[in-house]
Amino acid sequence: MQIRPPHLAALLAASALTQPATAAPAVKFVPAFPNLTIKKPVWTAPIPGTDTELLLAQGGVIYELPEDRGAEEAKVWLDFTDRVQIDKDFEEGLLGLAFHPKYASNGKFYLYYSRQNPKRSILSELVARDHKPDPSSERVLLEIAQPYWNHDSGLPTFGPDGYLYVSTGDGGKANDPLMTSQNLFSLLGKILRIDVDGRSGDLPYGIPEDNPFVGKPGARAEIWAYGLRNPWGLHFDKGGRLWCADVGQALWEEIDLIEKGGNYGWSYREGAHDFELSRNPPLVTEGKDAVKLIDPVHEYSHADGISITGGVVYDGEAFPRLKGHYIYGDWGSGYVWGLKVDGEGKKVANVILRQRNRTDAKQGRSFQPTAFATRPDGELWILSWDGKIYEME
Numbered sequence: 001m002q003i004r005p006p007h008l009a010a011l012l013a014a015s016a017l018t019q020p021a022t023a024a025p026a027v028k029f030v031p032a033f034p035n036l037t038i039k040k041p042v043w044t045a046p047i048p049g050t051d052t053e054l055l056l057a058q059g060g061v062i063y064e065l066p067e068d069r070g071a072e073e074a075k076v077w078l079d080f081t082d083r084v085q086i087d088k089d090f091e092e093g094l095l096g097l098a099f100h101p102k103y104a105s106n107g108k109f110y111l112y113y114s115r116q117n118p119k120r121s122i123l124s125e126l127v128a129r130d131h132k133p134d135p136s137s138e139r140v141l142l143e144i145a146q147p148y149w150n151h152d153s154g155l156p157t158f159g160p161d162g163y164l165y166v167s168t169g170d171g172g173k174a175n176d177p178l179m180t181s182q183n184l185f186s187l188l189g190k191i192l193r194i195d196v197d198g199r200s201g202d203l204p205y206g207i208p209e210d211n212p213f214v215g216k217p218g219a220r221a222e223i224w225a226y227g228l229r230n231p232w233g234l235h236f237d238k239g240g241r242l243w244c245a246d247v248g249q250a251l252w253e254e255i256d257l258i259e260k261g262g263n264y265g266w267s268y269r270e271g272a273h274d275f276e277l278s279r280n281p282p283l284v285t286e287g288k289d290a291v292k293l294i295d296p297v298h299e300y301s302h303a304d305g306i307s308i309t310g311g312v313v314y315d316g317e318a319f320p321r322l323k324g325h326y327i328y329g330d331w332g333s334g335y336v337w338g339l340k341v342d343g344e345g346k347k348v349a350n351v352i353l354r355q356r357n358r359t360d361a362k363q364g365r366s367f368q369p370t371a372f373a374t375r376p377d378g379e380l381w382i383l384s385w386d387g388k389i390y391e392m393e
């Protein structure tokens with residue numbers, strides 16, 4: 001079933017509401033390695049304790065970012081293409097990487113990727129020895145059946161508590177057809193929290209005792225938060241707040257601050273609006289079982305983009321006015337914004353840092369952010385679907 005396009009005037013009015021009152025800081029986004037093109041870069045992270053930064057390509061290869069800004073090629077750190085299996089290369093592949101907080105002593109890191117037959121997402125632990133990855137060390141922690149090729153999400157990140165958080169999408173297709181996001185027995189449409197150093201029962205990981213659904217019949221104890229559609233961007237800021245950008249369906253893109261046990265609404269809600277095509281049972285709104293849905297701290301309509309790419313809270317030195325802003329963008333339009341919220345998580349400002357891509361044939365949609373990542377000097381790398389790595393200037 002197709003959703004009727006919303007009335008343009010309504011969307012433009014909504015768009016006007018999301019525009020900032022404050023002037024945008026003068027920021028330029030420029031290719032940092034003009035001669036280097038890495039197909040579909042999706043994440044970058046420094047190897048802790050080294051000067052080497054890694055770049056994940058969705059096809060299954062992890063590269064080392066060259067030191068030479070003029071480099072035309074990047075060295076391969078790990079070729080994982082023998083394990084990453086891709087049926088539809090639009091959303092499947094190698095999607096996430098996280099280093100263990102004690103990587104310096106144990107060499108452990110984590111990958112999230114897709115396999116086929118049956119279609120599934122995998123979260124694995126691997127070990128690097130002297131910072132060289134050992135593919136034979138793979139230990140599979142999670143295998144999550146994927147009903148469809150899209151909405152795999154897959155962004156492992158360690159919290160300040162030392163536990164591994166990983167987002168999962170709703171499994172795919174439109175309208176949450178299997179109603180996974182609200183189903184607490186499904187690991188889809190969730191943010192999970194596991195203890196990679198522990199073991200609970202037969203599980204290859206531990207369940208932290210303070211997870212919100214521990215001991216609740218009919219609920220998976222791995223779940224930390226639920227009601228997500230396709231999180232693309234999961235980030236702990238310095239203050240320990242967990243930011244999640246959740247990609248919308250046809251109308252609204254959203255940014256959430258994730259709370260323990262929180263229900264972020266999909267597919268009852270898209271952004272801060274009722275989702276008309278929801279297949280879920282009617283919401284219980286009164287009594288002790290009343291369902292509380294948490295609206296995003298910020299949303300924008302499809303007048304301004306089509307797919308949010310979550311970011312990071314900027315803590316660098318080069319752009320003092322951006323300090324404390326959550327920098328994010330839209331994969332489709334090329335907009336980049338900086339969102340400021342107060343201590344209570346209420347929106348204070350949302351400034352435009354980059355205008356949308358012009359649609360003339362020359363420029364096309366060249367800038368399509370897939371990730372915003374903090375580099376060791378506190379500034380940002382911005383990865384783009386066109387294979388380029390950008391920085392702010």
Ligand SMILES: [Ca+2]
Nearest residue numbers: 148150171172
């Ligand atoms: Ca899927």
Ligand SMILES: [Ca+2]
Nearest residue numbers: 264265266271
């Ligand atoms: Ca939501």
